[in-house]
Amino acid sequence: MTQLALVIDLNVCVGCQACVTSCKSWNTSGSAGSLADFRPYDEDPAGTFFNRVQTFEVGEFPNTETVHFPKSCLHCEDPPCVPVCPTGASYKRKEDGIVLVDYDKCIGCGYCAWACPYGVRELDEKRQEMTKCTLCVDRIYSDALAPEDRRPACVMACPTSARLFGDVHDPDSEVSIAIRERGGYALMPEWGTVPSNQYLPRRKTVINISEDQLVRADSPQKLDTAAPLKPGAKPRSTLDDAANFSG
């Protein structure tokens, strides 16, 4: 069975917010209705976004790291927001695992947002309907778009390829390989929601080698080959000779 999802590489995310604006741009222009903006150029602006990029500082000065952290619906395998919905407006698609809201059925009670530990559902202030990341369901299956454009708007916008998109149930997909080989992890695993979106951690390339391993103590280059061997003496042996019994 297919489970479409995003894999977000925290190692390369630079926090440029391109995915945020690209997401807003696509989804506010979509057939499902606009995403409200209130006082966008005034004090206390507010609005609906499916995707937010947050910033965290890890460690204590001077040993700090800035981690930019994109956050959108994780399309959980066991989404707690779905069973609580009283109208059935919140649902998870069987065919590709995308968690969606049927806006026409939503009564705007907000209960699904209470039931989401990640805070990725936003009740649109104007439409009074619960909205959330659709994984650009209207892009990825669109016949009107060229095949290479049938990806979520956030993925297309990312300049550092920090966002990967694919089927996490297909072990050979780009996302599955990334999760497997680059330490992909889920957020808040303690609640058993089994998020489909996963995150790749910050990585540093460190070689575990000590100083004395860098210098070869018995390097043949250091042997005093100029000094003549005593008559009858064996040729000087090196560590290589000890290690190589075939010779």
Next chain:
Amino acid sequence: MHPGFSVIFLTTLIGAGQGLFLALYAAEIAAALNVVALPPARGFFVPGVLLSLAFTGAGAVASLFHLGHPERAWRAMAMWRTSWLSREGIALPSFMLAVFLYGLAHWLEWRATLAIGAVAVVLCLILFVCTGMIYACIKFLQEWASPLTVINYAVLGCASGFTLASAFAAFTADRLVVAYITAAIAFTLLGLGTRCASLLRNSRIKHKSTLQSATGIHHPRIVQKSQGFMGGSYNTREFFHGRSKAFLRSIKWIFLALAFALPLLLLGVSLNHVSAIVLCLAFVVQYAGLIAERWFFFAQSNHPQNLYYQAIS
């Protein structure tokens, strides 16, 4: 969590209405067992049922203000298999219908009042469980995820309902007043016990989610520098009460005084000398206290999503 007044009024109003109905039915059971004489149908049961329906009806209307699309509220009955909110959406009108039929049966002097009342009692208890479970079933709202939540909703509803019944009986059925006051005192004392138990439980709660589990970064010191936007959003409005800790603490003492201490005092005074005005005052004070109690119930719970919204920029 942000305490929404529509939900606060919904839960407190239907609680009082449910408790009042249970008090009416208790009188009929007591009469059937020859403990007391049956109060008059038209002078006691019918106005009592109307009062109970007024409270539950007002609660139902208040709940509509919680919805973004109240005109679609009928859809909320669809998912009763999985959603406690949907179950409440069915249980509340069913209970009101049963109470209405109970009143009608008394009005028309049918014989089936005890049977209809029994059905309404079952629906009443189901409604208490549904209302409590809406909150108790969200496992990561740890302050709510406890059987105490359901117990408190039921016991506090009965307490305010029986206080209301005492005031009501002071006008309609003198012989029942003392029994109702005694029951109201008992439920209020029980409620004080169960609510304090939940206060005690929540004061020592250990939250399972941390900034570490929320971000997957295993470092003891993580500080949010930006939540991704400069203004507000649904996530900052709906999940924060926006008041100081001192304000929260003061509400706790206010509700302990208004919902429990003062009504107990007023009810105790009325035991010796029944006064309709004092009993009305006891209900009003206790109801105001329960509004504060419900406000505190919401404000005290910490949603794990708040971990992601700690700094504007």
